[in-house]
Amino acid sequence: MRYFLFASLVLLVQACYYDNEQDLYPAGGGNGGCDTLNLSYQTHILPIMSSKCQSCHGSVSPSGNLSLMTHAQIKEAELKVRDRINRPSGDPLLMPTSGKLPSCQIRQLELWYNQGAPNN
Ligand code: HEC
Incomplete structure (x- = not known):
């Protein structure tokens, strides 16, 4: 259970990071800009x-x-x-x-x- 929570947290953090990159480099319309x-x-x-x-x-x-x-x-x-x-x-x-x-x-x-x- 503890491991599952940790894994969820990691996934969550990565999801946020991905969103940020899209915000920072929107010019290319995807592909991280x-x-x-x-x-x-x-x-x-x-x-x-x-x-x-x-x-x-x-x-x-x-x-x-x-x-x-x-x-x-x-x-x-x-x-x-x-x-x-x-x-x-x-x-x-x-x-x-x-x-x-x-x-x-x-x-x-x-x-x-x-x-x-x-x-x-
Ligand atoms: C500040 C100077 C500097 C810059 C800027 C630089 N290099 Fe170099 N490069 C060197 C030096 C000094 C060597 C020789 C030492 C070594 O092999 O690492 C070298 C070696 C190399 C070699 C190996 C050559 C061989 O025949 O084995 C390659 C390939 C290379 N550089 C590619 C690049 C590329 C691509 C870039 C740009 C993205 C770049 N270098 C930017 C200084 C630089």
């Missing part, structure tokens, strides 16, 4: 790269000897990028080094790669 329809390299992927990665992974002596400036470079680095952005917080290999990307940006990158990383 994360735009994952018609993903585009220009509109979704490049802005993530330029604001979160290219300061270190630029054209001239990039960090880790990995430039993420062009579509071809980002596409070719798929396995490495997927590995690094999905590492847990606190993992020294997590990218970007400042901390995990917002879950929406991780989802957009993953879906775009799943679609074959189109140059659109």
Whole structure:
């Protein structure tokens, strides 16, 4: 019985949390406000790269000897990028080094790669 009450409480708390997220990010009309329809390299992927990665992974002596400036470079680095952005917080290999990307940006990158990383 005690366990049942505890389980109910956990469910209740999670339900509230879910409601809050919907309130905070209503723009996408569901999906937690994360735009994952018609993903585009220009509109979704490049802005993530330029604001979160290219300061270190630029054209001239990039960090880790990995430039993420062009579509071809980002596409070719798929396995490495997927590995690094999905590492847990606190993992020294997590990218970007400042901390995990917002879950929406991780989802957009993953879906775009799943679609074959189109140059659109
Ligand atoms: C503040 C600087 C900085 C930022 C910002 C940054 N990185 Fe890095 N990155 C590094 C450094 C330094 C290394 C080399 C050390 C290591 O491998 O962890 C590296 C290594 C990597 C590697 C491994 C390269 C290889 O060939 O093994 C990948 C992949 C990577 N970064 C992806 C990203 C992505 C994607 C972003 C943006 C979401 C990002 N990084 C943002 C500094 C940065």
